[in-house]
Amino acid sequence: MEVSRHWRLQEQRYKLVGETCDNCGVKLFPPRDVCLECAAPAKELYTFTGLGEVYSYTTIYDAPAGFEQQAPYSVALVKLEEGPIVTAQLTDMDEDEMYIGMPVEMVTRKLRTDGDEGMIVYGYKFRPVQFEMAVK
Amino acid sequence: MxxxxxxxxxxxxxxxxxxxxxxxxxxxxxxxxxxxxxxxxxxxxxxxxxxxxxxxxxxxxxxxxxxxxxxxxxxxxxxxxxxxxxxxxxxxxxxxxxxxxxxxxxxxxxxxxxxxxGSPITAALATGLDADYEAMHGLTAAGAGALLMRRYMHEYGVSVSDFAGFSVNAHANGADNPLAMFRNRLKAEAFAKASPIATPVSLFDAAPAxxxxxxxxxxxxxxxxxxxxxxxRILGSALATDTLALHDRKNPLWLGAAERSAQKAMAMAGVTPDDVDLFELHDAFTVLAALSLEAAGFAAPGAGWQLARDGQIGRDGRIPISTFGGLKARGNPGGATGVYQIVEVARQLRGQAEACQVPDAKIGMVQNLGGAGATAVTHILGV
Structure with missing residues (x-):
């Protein structure tokens, strides 16, 4: 059981908590402590809105161990409105509805289950935005 | 040098x-x-x-x-x-x-x-990605290739069948290599109909493990x-890295590590792309072949696929690639692949490539990628 490695990412998995760079102001997700842009320390926490759009996507048929039950499932690069791109599954839609540029929002869903007795890992996925008002 | x-x-x-x-x-x-x-x-x-x-x-x-x-x-x-x-x-x-x-x-x-x-191999190959932020969301190596391919198609207005030339060329060369995993020739029409691995990457797009x-x-x-x-002679040798995760790159369609390692190796060797007689690149997926040709300076951004369309990657083309079948047809034995590429280019330069021989090969370039291009190591070989 890998309880600790999932537990320590709960702020990211459930709330999309990343960071802001004090020096250049760029928003970072995942958090990385050293700014991706300017290499200054970036330790101020920032909670992302969870709104973004699909940058690219794929539907995976050849699933890795731990994901066989879900296949086929769709994984996307989602460009968050604050700038960073995040890798996450798309949910609550069929593949033929997906398109690059599609507005999506973060939801919390089951990422994977380790067998009938095993741990259930929850985290972020993205679904179509539910209300047009949510999109700028 | x-x-x-x-x-x-x-x-x-x-x-x-x-x-x-x-x-x-x-x-x-x-x-x-x-x-x-x-x-x-x-x-x-x-x-x-x-x-x-x-x-x-x-x-x-x-x-x-x-x-x-x-x-x-x-x-x-x-x-x-x-x-x-x-x-x-x-x-x-x-x-x-x-x-x-x-x-x-x-x-x-x-x-x-x-x-x-089966699935344990797919999971093991995914460990070359970011475990916490890519693989935990179900992304696979083929999935990462697919994300690049879909975005490439979107930005440059190309279709799945425009990538067929890479696999057709790899299989044509693999057919002449007794050590290749797949020695069957591939028809372009079959390429677009192959079963999906991670859309739009199919069985005939992805290199076999x-x-x-x-x-x-x-x-x-x-x-x-x-x-x-x-x-x-090893004329040039250089290694460069990029962000491990695809999502951290400013422009995911530009293989920055591939560009940096290719430029450093070419500078060390004192050669330019015009001097290179063949290029064994990392065609784990056809889109990586296109992006590698672009990053190394053989094509403008967005134009790498045209070299395959125009027949420029064959043994008698402008820049022969995958001359023994590449990853696609010779096969992709993971951590061994980069050494296969070196052995193959050495055979070309010795004139011992038999049916796979590129005529008058004097300078060969080899580029081996890790993950979705997070590591790129380039060697320039010469006689």
């Missing part, structure tokens, strides 16, 4: 070697390379491997392989950089010999995929002149 030259090469066929263990695979390639160099001793061994810890529950390959190959006692270590492990292992050997601290260095890339089957081992022996270039009738 480095002062390092290749004096011995050898490899096994890439295949599902059910009856052969990882130690035997490594030994068969080493035995061939020692025979080719006509020597029996080396001073150091660099083993390129990605997956033995996961698929065979076997780490510590440096000591294992040195011991099993009758080289007990020498300096030996495993080098891991996902599927760039083989190319990076050669890079370590070049550094060691160039420094003068190691006289004769042996590099073996070895991968044993078929100790497992296979078992295999390849080995090269390097020494100082002056010494090589006395030891080998046809030493191959």
């Amino acid at each position: 480095t002062n390092v030259s290749i004096i011995g090469i050898g490899c096994t066929a890439v295949n599902e070697h059910w009856d052969t263990s990882i130690r035997h695979l490594a030994w068969y390639a080493i035995e061939a390379a020692l025979d080719d160099a006509d020597i029996s001793k080396v001073d150091a061994l660099y083993v390129g491997n990605m997956l033995a810890g996961q698929l065979s529950q076997q780490n510590h390959l440096g000591a294992l392989v040195a011991d099993f190959a009758g080289l007990r006692g020498i300096e030996a270590v495993t080098v891991e950089a996902a599927d760039a492990s083989g190319g990076v292992a050669l890079r370590q050997a070049v550094l060691a010999v160039q420094s003068g601290l190691v006289e004769t260095a042996l590099v073996v890339g070895v991968e044993k995929m078929t100790d497992q089957t 296979g078992d295999g081992a390849a080995a090269v022996i390097v020494v100082n270039s002056e010494k090589a002149m006395d030891m080998s009738p046809q030493p191959i």
